Structures are given as structure tokens and as C-alpha cells.
Amino acid sequence: MKIFKRVLLFLAAMLVIWLIIAAFISGDFKYEKSISINAPVKKVWQNTNTLKLMDQWSPWNDLDPKMKKDWTGTTGKPGEKMCWDSKVDAAGKGCQEVKKVDDSGKRIDTAIKFLTPYESEANAFVTVVPEGNGSKATWGFTSQIPYPFTIMKLFMNMEDSIGKDYQKGLSRLKEMSEKP
DSSP states (O other), rough: OHHHHHHHHHHHHHHHHHHHHHHHHEEEEEEEEEEEEOOHHHHHTTTTSHHHHHHHHHGGGGGGOOOOOESSOTTSSTTEEEEEOOSSSSTTTTEEEEEEETTTEEEEEEEEEEEEEEEEEEEEEEEEEEEEEEEEEEEEEEEEETTTTTGGGGOOOHHHHHHHHHHHHHHHHHHHHHHO
């Protein structure tokens, strides 16, 4: 019985420590990646300002080329929405919706809701700005990690997790935009 009490006290102490540490870690999360493109801002923007155009360079299409996609709303306007459903677990199921398109600032903001393999939400964005004789495109997202799971930020490396995917997508955008 003494061993059981000690084990129980140890587990309770570990839980309290977890909760205390997690309380000091922000749930805010942001990841972004950029690429230089040898093309004018206007041309790069024309490859990023709608969900249908972004889908052409999306690296996640490679996970399931047969994934089902449904499009609703007006292309390139707030409310444009694409929902996907895949039998491949890595691709999962969810929806992405355009929230704001800033043509003058060359920024598109979207909301993503993942339904499977696990539920989560994120706000994604793409910006295009002048850089030298070309452009710089930045693709990223922000999200919120709920307490007490904020402690997971100490162990997460998003560059290892999705950096290659973001690089692949941006490289495809670069290739598309630099074509004559």
C-alpha cells in the first residue's frame, strides 16, 4: 500500500509540475517561410490570390492525387471555400476559406479547419512584396495551442515537421511565376 501511495503522489506531483510549466508558455503559434522569385509582384500575386490558384502549387496534393475537393463561393473573394476529403490519413479532411483579400497589400488570409486525422484550426496567409527586381513570397500560419498542451511547444520543431512541405510549395510557386 505504501508503494501505491508513493506512485500516486509522484504522478500527482508530475501533473502539478506539468500544469505549472504549461501556464507560463504562450499558446500562440506562428510559422512562416519565404522564397525569392524572379518575377514581378503582380505576376506572383496572380498565382496566390485565390484558393484555386494556391491549390495548383500546394504540396499536400501529393499526399492523395485522388482526394475529393468541393469548391464554393466566388473565386478570389472572401467566402471562397474549398473542402477536401481523403481516404489517406496524412491528407485527412477539412476546409479552407478565404477571409480577406488585400489586392493593394498583396495579402490573402484564410481560415483552415482540419477535421481528421485530428481536429484543429489555423489562420493561413500568403504575402507578396517587392524584392530587388523580383518578389518575395511568404507563406505561413498562426494557430493557438490550448492549455495545458502549450508545453508541447518545448518539444515541437515545425521546420522539421512541415518545413519541407512549405519549401516544396513555395518552389512550385516560384517555378509557376517565373515561366514566361
